Amino acid sequence: xxxxxxxxxxxxxxxxxxxxxxxxxxxxxxxxxxxxxxxxxxxxxxxxxxxxxxxxxxxxxxxxxxxxxxxxxxxxxxxxxxxxxxxxxxxxxxxxxxxxxxxxxxxxxxxxxxxxxxxxxxxxxxxxxxxxxxxxxxxxxxxxxxxxxxxxxxxxxxxxxxxxxxxxxxxxxxxxxxxxxxxxxxxxxxxxxxxxxxxxxxxxxxxxxxxxxxxxxxxxxxxxxxxxxxxxxxxxxxxxxxxxxxxxxxxxxxxxxxxxxxxxxxxxxxxxxxxxxxxxxxxxxxxxxxxxx
Numbered sequence: 654x655x656x657x658x659x660x661x662x663x664x665x666x667x668x669x670x671x672x673x674x675x676x677x678x679x680x681x682x683x684x685x686x687x688x689x690x691x692x693x694x695x696x697x698x699x700x701x702x703x704x705x706x707x708x709x710x711x712x713x714x715x716x717x718x719x720x721x722x723x724x725x726x727x728x729x730x731x732x733x734x735x736x737x738x739x740x741x742x743x744x745x746x747x748x749x750x751x752x753x754x755x756x757x758x759x760x761x762x763x764x765x766x767x768x769x770x771x772x773x774x775x776x777x778x779x780x781x782x783x784x785x786x787x788x789x790x791x792x793x794x795x796x797x798x799x800x801x802x803x804x805x806x807x808x809x810x811x812x813x814x815x816x817x818x819x820x821x822x823x824x825x826x827x828x829x830x831x832x833x834x835x836x837x838x839x840x841x842x843x844x845x846x847x848x849x850x851x852x853x854x855x856x857x858x859x860x861x862x863x864x865x866x867x868x869x870x871x872x873x874x875x876x877x878x879x880x881x882x883x884x885x886x887x888x889x890x891x892x893x894x895x896x897x898x899x900x901x902x903x904x905x906x907x908x909x910x911x912x913x914x915x916x917x918x919x920x921x922x923x924x925x926x927x928x929x930x931x932x933x934x935x936x937x938x939x940x941x942x943x944x945x946x
Contacts, residue, residue: 777870
């Protein structure tokens with residue numbers, strides 16, 4: 654039986670391999686000493702193993718000693734750190750504040766990454782969604798233009814970069830029947846809301862196509878969603894609240910549905926409140942109010 658087989662050093666951790674190499678060194682020295690004393694090679698190795706007290710038992714004793722020594726050193730370090738921190742309260746405060754700031758920043762960064770990269774969009778089949786965009790050789794004629802979500806405002810009036818929603822192009826894509834469903838959304842400028850106490854300014858409103866919620870598979874918490882028939886010039890102006898805005902501005906009252914409000918001086922009827930888990934299609938951005946194109 655070879656020493657390699659006895660020690661079983663194959664596949665061991667680095668610390669165990671170092672221990673086996675050290676044991677092998679001392680065992681070989683004992684074997685050499687026995688051979689020098691006149692023993693045969695086999696007898697010299699047998700006597701060396703007997704004198705060594707058993708390889709496995711020796712390994713276990715060394716391992717126990719290592720762990721007890723580690724615990725003792727750890728306890729000593731903890732006591733020393735405690736004395737040092739009590740001795741220098743200013744330094745202690747700096748350390749604690751630095752750790753708190755670091756943990757807080759890491760938590761905040763992870764929350765953003767979690768929302769943007771790891772969590773699926775709060776819609777029925779997020780894996781089936783695609784964001785369609787178009788490119789033009791020059792800036793088109795626009796009636797209104799705001800930066801929103803994935804879109805950013807152009808740097809100057811003559812800048813062809815940035816993005817906008819072209820309704821004729823949007824309707825052409827819808828009529829092409831390339832996709833199972835096509836929905837559009839666009840940001841709005843600030844909206845003045847009246848009819849719910851003092852007039853308030855909404856900075857997070859959104860224009861949506863009539864089939865926006867149907868395409869996404871998002872329902873209403875109460876009332877109904879905006880429908881395709883709402884998206885026409887002949888329809889009565891409809892508006893839909895987000896769940897968070899309904900709770901904060903309307904107190905979560907079911908009577909909000911059916912109420913008439915004023916948006917920039919025009920009368921709208923609240924038709925429903927969106928599902929609780931649906932904030933918007935842009936991670937990290939929340940929408941308060943939805944109105945049809």
